[in-house]
Amino acid sequence: xxxxxxxxxxxxxxxxxxxxxxxxxxxxxxxxxxxxxxxxxxxxxxxxxxxxxxxxxxxxxxxxxxxxxxxxxxxxxxxxxxxxxxxxxxxxxxxxxxxxxxxxxxxxxxxxxxxxxxxxxxxxxxxxxxxxxxxxxxxxxxxxxxxxxxxxxxxxxxxxxxxxxxxxxxxxxxxxxxxxxxxxxxxxxxxxxxxxxxxxxxxxxxxxxxxxxxxxxxxxxxxxxxxxxxxxxxxxxxxxxxxxxxxxxxxxxxxxxxxxxxxxxxxxxxx
Amino acid sequence: xxxxxxxxxxxxxxxxxxxxxxxxxxxxxxxxxxxxxxxxxxxxxxxxxxxxxxxxxxxxxxxxxxxxxxxxxxxxxxxxxxxxxxxxxxxxxxxxxxx
Numbered sequence: 051x052x053x054x055x056x057x058x059x060x061x062x063x064x065x066x067x068x069x070x071x072x073x074x075x076x077x078x079x080x081x082x083x084x085x086x087x088x089x090x091x092x093x094x095x096x097x098x099x100x101x102x103x104x105x106x107x108x109x110x111x112x113x114x115x116x117x118x119x120x121x122x123x124x125x126x127x128x129x130x131x132x133x134x135x136x137x138x139x140x141x142x143x144x145x146x147x148x149x150x151x152x153x154x155x156x157x158x159x160x161x162x163x164x165x166x167x168x169x170x171x172x173x174x175x176x177x178x179x180x181x182x183x184x185x186x187x188x189x190x191x192x193x194x195x196x197x198x199x200x201x202x203x204x205x206x207x208x209x210x211x212x213x214x215x216x217x218x219x220x221x222x223x224x225x226x227x228x229x230x231x232x233x234x235x236x237x238x239x240x241x242x243x244x245x246x247x248x249x250x251x252x253x254x255x256x257x258x259x260x261x262x263x264x265x266x267x268x269x270x271x272x273x274x275x276x277x278x279x280x281x282x283x284x285x286x287x288x289x290x291x292x293x294x295x296x297x298x299x300x301x302x303x304x305x306x307x308x309x310x311x312x313x314x315x316x317x318x319x320x321x
Numbered sequence: 322x323x324x325x326x327x328x329x330x331x332x333x334x335x336x337x338x339x340x341x342x343x344x345x346x347x348x349x350x351x352x353x354x355x356x357x358x359x360x361x362x363x364x365x366x367x368x369x370x371x372x373x374x375x376x377x378x379x380x381x382x383x384x385x386x387x388x389x390x391x392x393x394x395x396x397x398x399x400x401x402x403x404x405x406x407x408x409x410x411x412x413x414x415x416x417x418x419x420x
Contacts, residue, residue, distance in 0.1 A: 065322050065323070065324070069322075070322045073322065073326060073327070073330075077326075077330045080330065080334060081330070081333060081334070081337075084333075084334050084337040084338065084357060085337060087337075087341065087350075087353060087354070087357065088337055088340060088341040088344065088345065088354065093347055093349055093350050096350050096353055097353060100353050100356065100357060103334070103357065103360070104360060107360055107363070107364055110327065110330075110364060110367075111363075111364070111367050114324075114327065114367050114368060114371050115370075115371055116367045116370070116371075116379050116382070118379070118383075119363075119367060119379055119382055119383060119386075122383070122386060123360075123363075123386070126386060126390060127356075127360070127386070130390070131356065131389070131390060131393050134393060134394070134397060135349065135352075135353060135393075135397070138349060138397045138400065138401060139349055141401065141404075142349065142400070142401070142404050142410045153413050157343075158344050161340060161343030161344050162340055162343075162344065164339075164340075164343065165336050165337070165339050165340030165343065166336075166340075168336050168339060169332065169333060169336030169337075172332040172335070172336060173329055173332050173333070176325060176328045176329055176332055177325070177329065180325045180328055181323060181325040182323075183325065183372065184372075185323065185324045185371065185372040186372065186373060186374030187371060187372075187374060188370070188371055188374055188376070189374065192374075192376055197376075200376050201376055201379055201380060201383070204376055204377065204380050205380060205383070208377075209380055209384075212384060216384065216387050216388075219387070219388065219391050220387065220390075220391055222391075223390075223391035223392075223394045223395050224394065226394075226395045226398065227394045227395055227397075227398040230395070230398035230399055230401070230402050231398050231401060231402070
């Protein structure tokens with residue numbers, strides 16, 4: 051009996067050279083990305099370093115017999131989550147870098163010491179308890195061929211309730227994000243289109259109509275070209291005050307003439 | 322090489338993420354460090370699944386990913402609404418609940 055049990059006990063799996071090489075390369079890249087994320091001053095650089103770490107982790111998942119998780123990692127994390135982070139970074143303003151002022155004195159040093167001690171404890175525990183632990187290894191069909199099928203079977207049988215709770219969580223998160231994102235715009239009473247027109251006609255604005263656009267397509271393709279009024283005079287409001295304020299000479303004030311439309315002025319001057 | 326190497330890497334990544342959470346002052350960067358810690362735990366879950374020869378660890382890592390996605394959505398919305406009212410994404414400025 052005992053002999054049979056011993057014979058059935060699976061032998062520890064052998065890790066091939068290829069996996070070792072991939073681990074050392076990708077693990078080093080993941081560590082570099084993590085350090086870069088913590089040390090980078092610019093938040094966008096932090097986000098890019100984190101994306102690199104996540105891609106390296108996806109490769110590590112795949113070589114460990116979790117191809118489904120590896121691709122989910124690439125699509126969901128580096129594809130969706132990191133893009134969400136970058137969007138928020140661009141909205142918040144990427145130059146909003148860290149303040150150098152320490153609110154609590156010595157907090158950074160203490161935090162770094164704590165982190166190093168924590169890492170030492172964790173590495174010691176893992177190294178002491180698990181380094182010689184036997185590894186059974188996934189069966190070949192679990193690892194490669196039928197990985198997605200078997201994960202799906204597990205999710206929809208053994209973990210079905212947790213999976214349904216997940217759907218409730220996702221819906222709650224989506225609703226919560228909408229509530230939080232729209233909370234600020236609700237209190238402000240925005241004036242509608244009709245109310246704006248009525249206010250314009252009542253004279254609450256500077257002028258009834260919007261400002262005239264520049265004469266871009268009349269004589270040239272520069273926004274510095276003024277629009278012409280029906281009597282041929284220049285509409286001064288058609289040029290933005292920003293253009294007037296720029297020190298670059300905007301090729302002078304063109305005079306209204308009919309030759310500019312046909313482009314024959316130069317030939318006449320030559321003659 | 323043994324599968325515990327993956328666990329050591331996971332522990333290192335988790336510690337670096339923890340240091341980042343404690344040291345950095347930008348709320349978005351702090352949030353990214355939390356994501357890094359979740360990813361490190363996922364790596365250890367996948368490694369445990371492999372060491373045990375069963376897929377349950379991978380299913381748990383999958384659930385962790387789902388929870389992380391929901392957390393990112395709500396957390397970034399909170400950061401955005403705080404930024405709208407306080408014009409700052411530094412976690413030192415968000416002390417309204419203190420008094």
